[in-house]
Amino acid sequence: MPLPDEIEHRYYTSQGFDPAHARQVRSHYLPFVDGRELLVELGCGRGEFLEVASEVVERCLGVDADPAMVEAVVAAGHDAVRADVRTWPGETTERPDAVFLAHLIEHLSVDEAHELLGGVHDVMAPGGVLVVVTPNPACLANLMNDFWSDPTHVRLYTLDLLAFLLEQTGFEVTERGGNPIGSPGAPPLLAAPPVDVEAGELPVGVEPPAPIQYDESFQLETLLDETSRLRRAVEQLVHGVATLDARQQQLRHVVDVLAQRHDDVLAHLWGPNEIYVVGVRRP
Structure with a gap:
């Protein structure tokens, strides 16, 4: 019919x-x-x-x-x-x-x-x-x-x-x-979540590191005897932090690019x- x-x-x-x-x-x-x-x-x-x-x-x-x-x-x-x-x-x-x-x-x-x-x-x-x-x-x-x-x-x-x-x-x-x-x-369920973590803040779900526990028997003489080792350790730490920061900035850039590409794809498909x-x- x-x-x-x-x-x-x-x-x-x-x-x-x-x-x-x-x-x-x-x-x-x-x-x-x-x-x-x-x-x-x-x-x-x-x-x-x-x-x-x-x-x-x-x-x-x-x-x-x-x-x-x-x-x-x-x-x-x-x-x-x-x-x-x-x-x-x-x-x-x-x-x-x-x-x-x-x-x-x-x-x-x-x-x-x-x-x-x-x-x-x-x-x-x-x-x-x-x-x-x-x-x-x-x-x-x-x-x-x-x-x-x-x-x-x-x-x-x-x-x-x-x-x-x-x-x-x-x-x-x-x-x-x-x-x-x-x-x-x-x-809306396909929208990318916001990526907005300020310096000093931790992303949701990330726990801060546990505080350092110092041995009460730690003596100044021991520290003085190992000054050179400590200096090297600090230098390595500073270098490590700088490297980590650079990589974090690179990662943030990659995330921003991916978020934009995600939005572009959605705009094209819808x-x-x-x-x-x-x-x-x-x-």
Whole structure:
């Protein structure tokens, strides 16, 4: 039995979807559409981007196949139509100068994505801007869990592949990157513990040495007789302490470098949740 059209609405409702958070994340893309006359969002969902974009765009229109999503957008006071986004470019009479696709292309195969982008190019006004947003496949959370939780996801798209598809369908890529807003980063349990031991302090769990016990029968004459031996012992001790201090400084440097490398690896594996490519329609 095929999935119902409103499956997306049901899924995000079950996951406790936060519209306020979605609006905050989508606000990153407002500069790309600012001042446009007609923005069309394909796969508009509940209309979070339409809501924030309506403040900088003259007119907004949402398109979605999920009737519950379209109903929510209209109830919020925005224009929306129910249609299959894959066929909408061939059916519409609209001539948008901005098209926004957020978390839509991962629901399509490469063939379907290529066909959709080509159709978008054909209906857009010359110089129109296209923004494509999708989950970041370089983010470990997406790759290992989040992406596969959505029952309608088909495949992940890298920045290089997105840029290639836009170029192949008549767009000039002007910007690409990751959205820094709303990315939680690595789980706290993976964070490196702080390394901050001041001089004179002992790390947690390290006991101080036991105090030296002197023999009460120790006599000054004995010390005077062995002055040369004591001097040599002190010199060796000073040299040993200096060597130990130098090695401790080297070890601290190594620990600092390893901690930075650890943070760099986590930042790479838990990068932005979503990536985007911006293209301008060629004449």
